[in-house]
Amino acid sequence: MSLPTQNAIDCDLHPAVPGVKTLLPYFDEYWRDAIVNRGIDRLNLDITSYPPGAPLSGRADWRPARGNPGSDLDLLRRQALDTFGTGCGILNCLHAAQMFHGEDMAAAFCRAVNDWLAKEWLEREPRLRASIVVPTQNPELAVEEIERRAADRRFVQVLMLAGDEMPLGRRHYWPIYAAAERHGLPLGIHAGSLYRHAPTPGGWPSYYLEDYVSYAAGLESTLLSLIAEGVFVKFPRLKAVFIESGFTWLPACLWRFNKTWRGVRSEIPWVDRPPAEVVRDHIRFTLQPVDAPPNPGQLERVIEQMGSDELLLFSTDYPHWQFEGEAALPAELPRHLWRKILIDNPLDTYPRLSEAARQASEERLS
Amino acid sequence: MDRHVVAAVGEIAPGGSKLVTVKGRPIALFNVGGEYFAFFNTCPHAGASLCGGTIVRPVESSGPGNYRLAQDRAMLRCPWHGWQFDLRSGEAWCDPETLKARNYHVAVAPGSDLVKGPYVAETFPVAVERDYIVIEI
Amino acid sequence: MTTELRERHGATAETRLSVIDCDIHPTMGSLSDLNPWLAKRWQQHIVTYGEFVRQGLSKTLSHPRMQPAVSRADAWPPNGGLPGSHLPFMQEQHLDPNGVVYGVLQPLRPNGNSQRNLEFGAALSSALNEWQLETWTRRDKRLKGSIAVTQEWPEAAIKEIERHAGNRDFIQVSLPPRSDEPLGRRRYWPIYRAAAEAGLPIGLHVSGVNGHSSTASGAPSFYIEEHHNNVQSMQGVVTSFVLEGVFEEFPTLKLVLIEGGFAWVPALAWRLDAHWAKMRNEVPHVKRPPSDYIREHIWYTTQPIEEPEKPEHLIDLFEWIGWDRLLFSTDYPHWDFDDPHTVFKIRIPEARKRQIFRGNAERLYGLG
Numbered sequence: 001m002s003l004p005t006q007n008a009i010d011c012d013l014h015p016a017v018p019g020v021k022t023l024l025p026y027f028d029e030y031w032r033d034a035i036v037n038r039g040i041d042r043l044n045l046d047i048t049s050y051p052p053g054a055p056l057s058g059r060a061d062w063r064p065a066r067g068n069p070g071s072d073l074d075l076l077r078r079q080a081l082d083t084f085g086t087g088c089g090i091l092n093c094l095h096a097a098q099m100f101h102g103e104d105m106a107a108a109f110c111r112a113v114n115d116w117l118a119k120e121w122l123e124r125e126p127r128l129r130a131s132i133v134v135p136t137q138n139p140e141l142a143v144e145e146i147e148r149r150a151a152d153r154r155f156v157q158v159l160m161l162a163g164d165e166m167p168l169g170r171r172h173y174w175p176i177y178a179a180a181e182r183h184g185l186p187l188g189i190h191a192g193s194l195y196r197h198a199p200t201p202g203g204w205p206s207y208y209l210e211d212y213v214s215y216a217a218g219l220e221s222t223l224l225s226l227i228a229e230g231v232f233v234k235f236p237r238l239k240a241v242f243i244e245s246g247f248t249w250l251p252a253c254l255w256r257f258n259k260t261w262r263g264v265r266s267e268i269p270w271v272d273r274p275p276a277e278v279v280r281d282h283i284r285f286t287l288q289p290v291d292a293p294p295n296p297g298q299l300e301r302v303i304e305q306m307g308s309d310e311l312l313l314f315s316t317d318y319p320h321w322q323f324e325g326e327a328a329l330p331a332e333l334p335r336h337l338w339r340k341i342l343i344d345n346p347l348d349t350y351p352r353l354s355e356a357a358r359q360a361s362e363e364r365l366s
Numbered sequence: 367m368d369r370h371v372v373a374a375v376g377e378i379a380p381g382g383s384k385l386v387t388v389k390g391r392p393i394a395l396f397n398v399g400g401e402y403f404a405f406f407n408t409c410p411h412a413g414a415s416l417c418g419g420t421i422v423r424p425v426e427s428s429g430p431g432n433y434r435l436a437q438d439r440a441m442l443r444c445p446w447h448g449w450q451f452d453l454r455s456g457e458a459w460c461d462p463e464t465l466k467a468r469n470y471h472v473a474v475a476p477g478s479d480l481v482k483g484p485y486v487a488e489t490f491p492v493a494v495e496r497d498y499i500v501i502e503i
Numbered sequence: 504m505t506t507e508l509r510e511r512h513g514a515t516a517e518t519r520l521s522v523i524d525c526d527i528h529p530t531m532g533s534l535s536d537l538n539p540w541l542a543k544r545w546q547q548h549i550v551t552y553g554e555f556v557r558q559g560l561s562k563t564l565s566h567p568r569m570q571p572a573v574s575r576a577d578a579w580p581p582n583g584g585l586p587g588s589h590l591p592f593m594q595e596q597h598l599d600p601n602g603v604v605y606g607v608l609q610p611l612r613p614n615g616n617s618q619r620n621l622e623f624g625a626a627l628s629s630a631l632n633e634w635q636l637e638t639w640t641r642r643d644k645r646l647k648g649s650i651a652v653t654q655e656w657p658e659a660a661i662k663e664i665e666r667h668a669g670n671r672d673f674i675q676v677s678l679p680p681r682s683d684e685p686l687g688r689r690r691y692w693p694i695y696r697a698a699a700e701a702g703l704p705i706g707l708h709v710s711g712v713n714g715h716s717s718t719a720s721g722a723p724s725f726y727i728e729e730h731h732n733n734v735q736s737m738q739g740v741v742t743s744f745v746l747e748g749v750f751e752e753f754p755t756l757k758l759v760l761i762e763g764g765f766a767w768v769p770a771l772a773w774r775l776d777a778h779w780a781k782m783r784n785e786v787p788h789v790k791r792p793p794s795d796y797i798r799e800h801i802w803y804t805t806q807p808i809e810e811p812e813k814p815e816h817l818i819d820l821f822e823w824i825g826w827d828r829l830l831f832s833t834d835y836p837h838w839d840f841d842d843p844h845t846v847f848k849i850r851i852p853e854a855r856k857r858q859i860f861r862g863n864a865e866r867l868y869g870l871g
Contacts, residue, residue, distance in 0.1 A: 202713070267725055
């Protein structure tokens, strides 16, 4: 009996780099030498946003016997792709490369990670696609990395974390957006942070759980920045995908943004229509975590309040623990939205998802 | 529709405003560079008194980082939440299709015309040698 | 006019409206207005070194607002002075015609709670509290004050709370959501002990200059963003209080979130519950689902009222948060003021309206 997720496009999968040593073949001679001589290949480059041992970082039945969750392609094939009948899955590799302060090291590592993704994952599993990991520390170097990957149509998105040095709408980052728009690559903005700043306006929380909850706010303020700075005015063909951001916070955000805009729009005169409209045209949200309301009918009500059925993109967030068993689609999700969430919205959002994949999905469905 | 004399020309300085009552309705009257505009005084958003509002030129833009005061358009900005209404059409800047501030036709008429009638002058004696601001409601 | 005449005047001017306004901003002309309650040293300090905060601009807000004095254009007293500085005009323009039976004061300047010089901050806070009494609450019995304290110096804060705890002119302790560390952290607990023992809620009005930006990605460019990010500061406070177990430690403690909106509350509660369920082993002291604590310990003022695209969705919010959690407020004299006559754009049952306008605040603050 096939799941409703048959042929779906899973917009958030997390491959894990087993260790720096794995990446060594993908550096040039200088970096390989430096990494070994400095002992960087012996460092544990775990990132604060996803402690590998934390319950969220790997559902118990998805953890490999050895290594970090998401480090094993065979497991991902079986557990994420085969189990759900997924037609196509997008890899978002969250890696220390984006955390380094040094631009050149960050750029070298990003390049190595992307090379590794291409060779060890995309080559070996035709259902997979990937986001380009970029060094936002230096937008020019990030653009170079995008240009390097652009011809490989299996790279379908540019990956950034919501918590960067500056709010992501700032003009400082626009060369990245210009390149992304040029190449038909949405911006994938993932929950989490480089931790250049305290996660909350009140400072540094005590607990990982507290930080994780605050990641939704990180995406909300990113939304404000992208719209207020006019990113989508300057780059009208660009879309942003908020990944692992949650979405039940969105209606409250849109209402408040519209309300304030009506009073103070002369501060940002290039935003000449209600912000909620711009969001509905340009921003998408992956499904997991749902952060669902507890009562029957409420989730449907919240989705109605979101004001568009084009906003949600199916995701499992594998191997992060967001649901039990095969319940990637919450029971309360209205059936009439399934096809849009599972297939249509992702296809509309990611122009690079190949014609072949699109065709294959549609053929299998009919 | 009746014509109502609400003020004499010269009473409201350019850039100024006056609250008048016509047919029991509070009306905010503005002198913008010698031209007069009249609005139902209650802001359709939250009921503020528009008479306390400001006449502003809306800010236009060719794109992020570009700011330009409109050349040929003015708005009435509500004193509370800052909603702006087109001075001529009354349309809300942020929602022109569905929201407007009720406005009225205003004319300047010489006393010599007005004494011939018809008009409703609730509080105004009209002198032949002066000009007056007349609202149609 | 005498105080009694004012009260009678207010009473007869009262329309069918009868509200408790849980957020009014009294203003002073300059910091030297506090001199009657400041030692000479601090009177001079204001003039010499002055305000000293974690920001490039020392005496003004990081993001200039869109209206002069952040205020309604019609709230400038005719006889001069800043909006909110003249009690008779406040009575005439707001308290009397809007049926205010009680008004809760939230002075925003000076911000003793954000001064890097803690002694200076404590002196300012103390003087600010005396100013509230002398200039406002003693002259109009409808007005109630909020005890300003220096949360970064808990001993001084506790002294200040104890000084005023018995005085019914003060009905809450005031803390800024943007503090040096998230407010749920243990270093602030002695303050909560003192407040709980005094039976005083903690009023958290959007404010605080703490050197942290309003987003996890740094400071935004525009006021429109900074204004909206008040929501983020409130979310951080709620999460911190819940996950640090403050409500387990102080079961009678109450929080009032002021001017932070409320539409965000349900989704935060759902998110907290979802992830606590998986990672409660990190916070074993949190014994119940976060939404339980939120439902029992936290209230929200209504201004700026939420304006859903479909007005009837406002009812959803009230249902999901709890009708008993909402406290009407106007934010007088600020620009995004809510007028009680027009604040609700949809029909709300009369009993519910009375609850929000008055009943909930009566119960919470013991006014009645």
